[in-house]
Amino acid sequence: MAKAKFETPEFRPYPVIPVIKPGVMKDSRSFVSKPGMQESLGYPGELVDNWQEVAINKLGELLTKYRSLRVYLDTCVKCGSCTDKCHYFIGTNDPKNMPVGRQDLLRQVYRRYFTLAGKLFPKLVGAKDLTRDMLDDWYNYFHQCSQCRRCSVYCPYGIDTAEISMAAREILDAVGYGQKYCNEIIEKVYKIGNNLGLPGPAIRNTLEGLEEDIKDETGVDVRLPLDEEGAEVLFVPPSADFFVEPHVDGLIGYGKVFHQSGISWTMSSHASEAGNFGMFIGSYENMRRVSMRIREAALDLKVKRIVFGECGHAWRVAYAFLNTLAGPFDFLDKRYPIPQHICEFTYDLIQKGALKLDKSANDHRRVTYHDSCNVARATRMGHKPGGQFVIPREVIKACCNHFYDMPSDTIYDETYCCGGGGGLLTDELMEVRVKGALPRMEALKQVTDDHQVTHMATICAICKSQFTKVVPYYGFDMDQIISVHQLVGDAIVLNVNEV
Amino acid sequence: MGGGNKEALMGFWTTFYALSFYVATLILILGVGYKIYQYTKTPAPLKIPTTPAPLTTGGVVIRMLLEVILFKSLFRSNKWIWLFAMIFHGALWVILLRHLRYFIDPQWVIYPIWELVELIQPFGKYASFAMLFGLLGLLARRLFVERMRYISSASDYLMLVLLLVIGVSGVLMSFVTRTDIVQFKAFMLSVISFQWQNFELSAYQMPPDSMLLVHLAAVILLMIVFPFSKLLHAPGVFFSPGRNQVDNAREKRHVAPWAIKQFEAPQT
Amino acid sequence: MKARYLSILGKLMLGLLLSLTVNAAEPVTSGSVTIPNPPKAKTNFSAEQPCVEPIDVMRRSHGLFLKHSRNDTMRHGMRTSNYSLVTCINCHVTSDEHGNYPSVKEGTEHFCRSCHSYAAVTIDCFQCHASHPEEVISSKVNEVSSIKLDSLGTPNTSP
């Protein structure tokens, strides 16, 4: 809990490409995983003696399993188009935080051990031995990547640093050199059921307290059901929604939407977590194990639909991978997308006129919307490409009179990551997180100056937590961060349908 | 050097280049073929298209064409790199088409096709300057932009130099030093149709022009390094899962064979 | 000496190539590879040299020579060049037994076309110039060209 020993970057008067400062973030390092955590995930407890051999073999194995890795390592021509696209590079100026600089840490080793040119002429093609220094660079810099995929949008070959980071982290885990933050959390999912480690009774206690709060505030009995067999919908929120602000107000918003929809729903103490950190560490196996909990809960509770709460990476795993990892979902109602995002769910109700929304309830807010990276660039909502941009905005606009977008090159698929995604939301990485937030903060500043925006809404638990932590560094207030479903919850007129 | 010496010399170079051409072609085809085989055989276990992505295969084809022909993502990213890359690649294609004249005997094809080969000639001739301009632009960025210099290794510069050597020697042959293109074509056609006995006759030998030797040596070198270098971006771009996957993860289950074997087979 | 070694080495390599062919024993032919076979010129330029420059030079640079003449003549109004297209045509383009000249637009009979079509090089000379000897033209032209031919006979006149 030491005080920050770094300087918050200053807003740039205009977005110049920074001059590189090699090595400035070399020592920004997250804590290393503990033996118990490692073993719970199926990895060696600590760095194995023959780590070099194990790492090379693991890389070789991954090359045969992931086309993305193989093609991305071969294909880069060092054109440089990605060099100024990563928020961590913009904020830190460390060239190893340029997407190509980060990828090259792995690519150099790939070339040395897996390509003819690198075996014969390592110097010529920039191939390097896997030394302890290199391994540490992997650890440090692949944990300064939020796997946000912004670089992949601009790469002429679609090379996605997220894929490279995931592979590198899996190799690190395989040699017993995992990251504490991610692996501790995955261990908690296995042992307790969610990232925070909230046992069922604690969740029940929290939900009951929230039901009371809603009753006090609105006079209406809005239920937040848990483990209710036979409900129509299994709803899977990120566990942060049970625990912290401003997430909790989003959870209340979901409750009000379900209440008004008349559709029976339940959360599950077994699948009490939408997030899936198995993706962050690039582990298919762990990602699958975490995903299977949702399938199990859906079967146990005999639900017909699965809906996910506001959680960015969770939505990526749910939208793009759940069917692969835990499918097929033959037992669910095929008239609805499997799974569905809460914004899709709410949007459908709005389209049908099933929700009465009083926009003026949010008149004290002038709102902008932060596209969460993994939602924007790895998923979709609705039936058209780009629905992931349109639907949340339509939901907000249905609830607010004052909505303003940030500059166009910082939203939609060009959105900047909050700076805390992909396993970086841990205190010891605060410098990286604050610096990485710079481009988003600049965009927020602009829309604040131009349109007097007071709130930035978003649909990701990590974004919300990261922003509440870092916006004060840039002169904003933590209360300015808000859940999209808090806006919905505040605007919704309860019980009008029942009268 | 007397005439006899020169003839002997060209006899040697003729055979040397003919053999090198076969070796280089073999390496190029087998090497790239192997890489493509490898890419095809390596499964993509998860759906990872960079979204928004097309919902149909037809849409993916259009997305890919926009990438491959117009460098759409690069255009969004950096206008200077796009400009130089576009000029270089565009010119290279025109120049390659121009060189078809050395590989096609007019008697092998119907006249309209040959007419197209004739039609492209003047374009190809001047495209060479565009190609050099594009290459110099890319080289200048690599040399003078600090973060580009940081990510460049020797091979990145050498690749541009090699292409510049090819371009400059080609331009010189077109505009300054010249070679006997009829004789060269006889040589080339003999090489590609395996008429090796022709090389005994001087009319089918490599014309004795140093610039031609340099030009071809550089081309042969390029062909040889192709499958071992970043030139693999040419086939690679078509295999990029971020670009070539259909966005239909919810509708269609997508599982890799290794994942089925590892996780699902024992259960069924 | 060096050339000899190279020659031997070249022959060895060629032998290697030939030994790979199925019909290596067959006599040397041009196989299926065609090469241009332009009509013979009417006369030799001199006893030592068939054309106005050595054949090697003509094959590579005739276009350059003619282009230079064109530029001097058309752009600068000077008829000073040592090379004349008319003279080339007069010497190289021959008629058949019926007195017909081959077309410069199609086929491979025409002296220029035989190589140009082989190498896909279009010729724009004949948009203005005659592609075959102009018989009706007065003998004056022939005189001029013969004078030019004579003047070329002196050494060291090539550019």
Next chain:
Amino acid sequence: MAIDVNGKTVDLDEEGYLTDLKDWNEDVAKVLASQDEIELTESHWEVVKFLRDYYDEYQIAPAVRVLTKAIGKKLGKDKGNSKYLYELFPYGPAKQACRFAGLPKPTGCI
């Protein structure tokens, strides 16, 4: 990392939390607070005690809202908000108060 409390060595993890939760006592809490330049007042102790009781029952720290509500009930509505808690624990009631209370650090997407 370790701290010395009344001559006894107490182990902390790299983030400053107790490695063995049984090591906790009020003196340990005071030493931990002094590391963050905080002197524990009666108001702090109310929170710390609530956290420890809640942890005993649920094996997890209470959600921030549960905590504010409980404090509000006990100490009056004006103190039942996160602003009050942030004044007491500037690095966040969840993380900092848990540290002083000897609970494991709550981690996740928070």
